[in-house]
Amino acid sequence: MMAGPTASVAAVAVTSAGAGGEVAKNLDEVLAIPILLAERVRKAVAEAESFKSECVELGRHADILADMLRTLRQVVRRTASVYERPVRRIVGEVEKALERSLALARRCRHAGVFRRVVTMTTGSTDFRKALTLLEASAGDLRWILSVYSVDDLDEGVSMPPIASTEPILSFVWNRIAVVHISRSSVALADSAMTLANLALDNDRYKKIIIEEEGARPLASLLKDGPSVESQIAAATALANLAFDGESVAVLLRNLVVPAIVQVLFDSPSRLQTLAAELISKMAYHSPEAQEEFARENAIRPLVSLLSFEVPLDEPKPAAKKPTSIHSVVQINRDLGKGLNSGSFHSDSGSSRGGSIRDSHHNRMKERENEPPEVMLKLKVACSDALCKLSRMCISNSRKITETKGLLCLSKIIEREKGELQLNCLMTVMEITAAAEFDADLRRSAFKTNSPAAKSVVDQLLSVVLQGNSPALQITAMKAIGSLARTFPARETRILSPLVNQLSHWNPDVAAEAARALGKFVQTENFLCVEHSKAIIEFGAVTPLMRLLKLGEKTQLPALILLCLLIINVPNNEDIERSKALTVLDVLTRSPVAQDNSVKDLLDRAMESLEFYHVTHAHRHT
Template identity: 75%
Template sequence: MMDGAGAVSGAGEVTKTLEEVLSLPILVVERVRKAVSEAESFKSECVELGRHSEILADMLRTLRQVVRRIASTYERPVRRIVAEVDKALERSLTLARRCRHAGLLRRVVTMTTGSADFRKTITLLEASAGDLRWLLSIYSADDPDGGVSMPPIATTDPILSYVWSCIAFVQMGRSANALADSAMNLANLALDNDRNKKIIIEEEGVPPLITLLKDGPSSESQIAASIALENLAVDVESVDALLRNFAVPAVVHVLSDSPVSLQTRVAHLVSKMASHDQEAQEEFARANAIRPLVSLLSLDVPLDDPKLNTKNPTSIHSVVQINRDLGKNPNLGSFHSDSGSSRGGSIRDYHYNRNKERENEPPEVILELKIACSEALWKLSRMCVSNSRKITETKGLLCLSKIIEREKGELQLNCLMAVMEIAAAAETDADLRRSGFRINSPASKSVVDQLLSLVLHGSSLALQIPAIKAIGSLARTFPARETRVLNPLVIQLSHWNPEVAAEAARALGKFVSPDNFLCVEHSKAIIEFGAVAPLLRLLRPGEKTQLSALILLCHLLANVPNSENLDRTKALTALESAYRSPTIQDSSIRDLIAKAIFNLELYCVGGHPHRHA
């Protein structure tokens, strides 16, 4: 920024301050007045030009005084309208100067300048006066509907003036009701169509909404701002606009300590941003949004940890830890050692009252909050190692497992999807596998138990399939002795639904893949559990299960071709048929089949002749 001279933007370009923007047209009016006084032709028309210009000058002076009194002015419509006013005044100045010549030049001017030019210019000046009148009404009104309905500048695009007025009241509103109403108006506009969303973002509606979300005078106005931002966040471009205006710190600030209704809305906003933009996921990771989300999700969830108060999982200690991590006040954690101080007592009382407020909320309100937080954790952890690691570091994994065990419906499904995404992240990151899914950790054991329970007894495909995927993603975390995870997957190879059977085959395929150090041991266990017979039934051409079942069978036969539990003749026939099938065109799959056939032929019983694919 440049003191008094304006702001630097672009490649060295200086943006004029609002004071300069409003002052320059007034100087043009002075020139118009002088040119009118020197006019030798069209004197009456020039006088009319001067009169309309003086009206504009008076309105500009009034607007300048109004703007000076406003602490935070919404500048976008001012700059746009004053630019049009300046064009109209420059046209008036040019026209008046052409009329000050005498003699021959006067006759030339009379021929080239007609009354139509004056009428058109006066029409522009009148339109500019209407625009300034609208600006004054908006900047002086006490409610969003208190101004002129539409300025002349917006006649070709009426929605523009409505967006301007709503944004102006969000930024400069004098009452909590006006702020909430204006923010909800923007939320409804954004919900109508994509063009409205684009206009709101282009007209700089995001910054005041973020400010209102963080520092709004009432939870109603903050909720309205959150809904508006949520309706705007529909793609990467719009989410980037929120990120550029520092939405993430504001969101985490509100999420950490607010009324339940506001926390619920902000959690929905986190889900929306994270689902559309991977950069938003990383921003939330850096701002440590995981901790408050896990803290809210763990309300009334016993985590069986002596360090946590199971009657009140969101204890003062946990809230202080959140604040310390967020960097809000590093000294907040010290009040435990000095509980007798007035500062410590006030903090303790504050968080105690906040927790009491939550306890007094109806169960359905707390359930809605948990559903929103679980969805946010799901979206934040999707394909994001950093957020997945933070969930495992904050007892979030154990919390998700407990909720999967205790709850039903949308909350259970969201937590399961979060576990599935964390497992998928662990599949790609060895450090996360070692730290988050240690075989002896209570959280890891609890998660695996719940996943296996859903694999065997899931009440719907929506639960079974994610549970199977999660087990498959964790394949490299299980030792050879942990065969209990394999039998449930083998059983699902015979499931009536082909999607479940195919997913089970894909999950087992990760246990026996050459990438898995224990692929041979796992292959022996899978064959002993009787996987080959259902696999052969899944190899029918054209079925959804064919490819995943074929890959699994090939790996099994490549790893343990001499197993006594194999019907080698049937397996060999099935593989040769698949190799000849026109549906198998992928060269890597065909090479895999050829290798399995070769290994089988080496151990084929009954003096079967060797055949080579």
Template identity: 60%
Template sequence: MMMTVRGGGRGVGVSGARGGSKGVVVEGELSLPILLAERVAKAVGEAESFKTECADVRKQAEHISALLRSAARVAAASPTPFYDRPVRRILAEASKSLERALGLVRRCRRAGLLRRVVTITTGSTDFRKVHGLLEASAADLRWLLSIYSDEDGGGGVAISLPPIASTDPILAWVWSYAATVQSPARSAADRTHAAQTLASLALDNDRNKKIILEEGGVRPLLTLLRDGPSVESQIAAATALSNLASTADNVSVILHELAVPIIVHVLSDSPMRLQTQIAGLVSRLAAHHPDAREEFARENAVRSLVSLLSFEVPIEDFRSTPKKSSSIHSLVRGMGVASDSNSTPRGSIGGSNRSSSLLRDYYHHHRKDRENESSEVKLALKIASAEALWMLAKECVNNCRKITETKGLLCLSKIIELEKGELQHHCMMIVMEIAAEAEIDADLRRSAFKMNSPAAKSVVEQLIRVAQVGSSTVLQIAAIKSIGCLAKTFPAKETKVLAPLVLQLGHWNPEVAAEAAWALGKFVNPDNFLCVEHSKTIVEFAAVPALMRLHRAGEKAQLPAVILLSYLALHIPKSEALERTKVLGALQSVVRSPLAQDPSLRELLPQAIYQLELYQVGLQAHGELYEV
């Protein structure tokens, strides 16, 4: 027997499910139980005992066969791949029930001693068990047809429990709601409600998340996100996916369903309310798995996020920005020029020129809608976009490079200057992550933070300002960290960047003071070509007395203070400031403390003490010679 069902919009024979794609009911899952039902009916006709019971079994088998054929028609009538997880599970259980019934009926057709054994040992008990199994399978199939049937015009969602899920109601709910989410025949309201319910289930506990993921709930949600009949339905799908993306393993499942291209596509051309939710989804995925960050880099999600973040941000007339140009126009131009071969979305044609054209079309298409949105909606979108960029930039040099290749740094600088609260915080964190990657990637450091670059100058100015008078210690620490990460980019004459760091060595908050010491330590680290020049400048700014206080302040600030003092002693041991403040004695006291066992001090501390002692001995010898 051959039946035809459709999957992906094309007819596929059951015996040759092309590519084994999901949504296609294959022969082993539809034709096998129907074949078993026919064999049961044939075996009943050959039964010589328990004929009444066997006749009842045949009726049940024929009923199941009819239900199976109805399921085949439903599958064949589906214009798109449908959610088939419950189909596979229920058909497998139906096959087991029919196999058991077939075995029992066949035992009733044999004569002689065997028949007497069957009669004595089996009797009515086994038939009652088989009747129960077949009735349960029939009930499962009726429930299955109810969740796919559109006889009621698509209204409502099946919330009854089939026998197969009687011990775990969540399983039946997930099946029912996922099938509704996937079905284009259902109303927009039903599909939205189903997605919202899945989102709530996922939010309740980790077990629900696991069931939704294991039962293939991601694919229907992605379908709704991409092709949803309403913005509300797409928002519901995005919310459900965000709630599922709570661990690295969960994110892996979502990524396996090729979610990233769909997410980036929807992000690039949607109403602002939906874009806000999508940006939040990007944040969740990127925060929990590095593979997500890399996939978003390949799809160039940064381009869309930067354009959303820059909306209405007044970027000044830098040399690289055309005069009287709105931020979005300059961003689009910058994106088109800076794109590389890896930034072309998969499946696209025409590379970066086409992408830039799409963004320009998008901007003009949605400009009026954007302008009419409330300030609250605009702010929420900017905050979500900034957070998404922050998560994408974490330990991902590709995304950091894409941000800097656009006018992203100018945009971030301006927002840090003008905004407050979450938006300013997220933008500062983006800069911090980019600076951290630039510290270890010389190519990024040279391309993004050239000191003659307007973008780099603007960012550094904001970092210096926030490091001095940030609205919170969190922002100050982020700014100070960023400056430290960029230590190799500053020439010796750029002393203005060191002054605020030295000043913060005396900050009332030990975390800020410690971070300032760590940052200054990167300026005087021997890996820095200008370490000696920077050491002299730091001492000239009266850093040594503040470092001596930090050395005595407590564990949190002691290590970076001792490291910085050691570097200064190593580079400029003849400094009067080091002698006057008795740095040698302070370092010698550290040798006898547990702090000396820190890996960063094991070699550095003895070298610094040796240089100071050498200078002290030389100084004493000079004094004795002078007296003689």
């Protein structure tokens, strides 16, 4: 008989996972079940013929619970935003306590002698347990009612009995409830920052906050918070919660991405910085997040912020003093279109459009007055976000190239140093890596006559030649290697700097130079023979032979490059003088040549050399 109400609660709980518009109705249904159970307990108590005094006590507690449940039901009906997680948990425990009391009261309806003898030994214990559960349920309901009876929760709110074995649970409930229902910007900021600090403590607390449905109210606070401080606290909390792919998936389901992108478009710089850092964390942990940010058009505001005060257009000779925001005017006009027709569902009226433009203009003016260190931190965050978004993601890489992103990255690589320069260089590396495997992106973004593409290549070569930082050089050479198929045969200026790096003192730099050159001479490259001849003419053979002796780190890329050069140009005097055939023969027995792909390449190179030696000797006999 008691399976019915429990099954009903389970069905309602499943329904509540659906659309937000059904939350109030579903909670109303959930609350109706224990109210009905309390009435049944009252009826069963009235019919009791044994343990009458104990049953009366059960009935009294059931009446108390019924009154509290009805009060809670009224609160739920009139509350716009209900934090339902603790309500459902507590009501579920109340229902169990009432079911137990109902079963106990029904056992007391008959007063037979045999039944009385059997029940006397266990009856008192059962009643004590049932009353304890009812009292705990009353304490839980008293706590949840206190949550909705004050404007701002504080430390004075007691811990509900349901959380006695997990004290942190009630604390998390308390803070999330504030974020749900409070109207005080101070209370909202304090509670969100408390959750942020709690999530920072350990992964277990992060999981509790996520499991107790803290992501959705934090996303709402980030999007529509009454103060910048409350939004900053929400962004910090969300960033601390995004610690792996599973947690990021929860954030995606709770509409965090649209909130972040809205903040990027028109918020104070310090909040935009946190939003960009949050994008970096989410994109790093989840390819799905990368795609979601692409759908929400996060690239445009990031590029716009990064390009602030960067001269993307050639300055006019007549201009006496360049305007500090001139470089981003066109992008920001495009952003205005995105605001009116994009994912934010803005009103399309002219007054609304005017307010957006005015707000954006004011924000740009404010940004001009920001301290340089604040703007640098914002740009570093935006550049890192672009890097994480474009990593192995063709859609985001394409969006960056469709704006003035490539040109912006190039100018920053040229002008800046340190973390900002490295981040921009790594972003270029990720875009070129995507272009290497996507012919459409390669053709559209890296055409030889494209000013942006030419500027990027010039800066990559400049970084390679400067030699100040191995990390920068390696990143630049990776990008050049990814673009190998875009360079015509006449672009030999690309190859000479790479060949020079084969002699670099740092083995990592030398190895990367060999890998980059290897992409120019792969047989899949239509110009592999022409590139091979140019590389040999620039003197690559001698440093390659030296790299083959330095160890496995440089040996493998050097061996692959040498084999490809031999296959493409077997009749070269430099290769002949280097005694390459002897060296390759020795390497066939080394560990580096045991991989099947390398072994096949090595065999083909040796066959080419042997054939050349035979024909060369025959020609001179």
